[in-house]
Amino acid sequence: MEQRRGDREAFTAWATARRPQLLRTAVFLTADPGRAEDLVQEALTKVAQRWPRLRDANPDAYARQILVRDNISWWRRGRHEVISEVPDPGRTPPGDVLVERRILLLDALRRLTPRQRTVLVLRYFEDLSEADIALALSVSAGTVKSTAHLALRRLRECAPELSELLSQEIS
Incomplete structure (x- = not known):
């Protein structure tokens, strides 16, 4: 009983600390905040079910792998609902560079x-390293490299405004 309480508290502390990063990753993976919330909830539920084995291992990697695999399963099933959120101009001050960059980046990611x-x-x-990505996606490291190369080229073509940002922050 005492062990369960300790596990519950440890999981709650971990989930509270990691949820923002998992949500950020999920939003970028899905380009859909609602779907991202669902993915994170599914991942946290699966981690909680396996917490006694994961707590001393690497729960972050396991949660990230769940996000990726569940997202892949979702788009393979063919439920391709496209939700486009138009930002409310009253929510952010006009000319806020960080917000504009984020909107631009999310829009460009939706095109991939x-x-x-x-x-x-x-x-x-x-x-993550190319090897870790290859493992998470069950593909070769070469496939990861070529996919990244093509994706970056496509981003530059679709959103020329991102070219400077991409060359500064990704290269």
């Missing part, structure tokens, strides 16, 4: 294929 978006998010936002 799900695999391209996943590779870029894991590589540049989660800072």
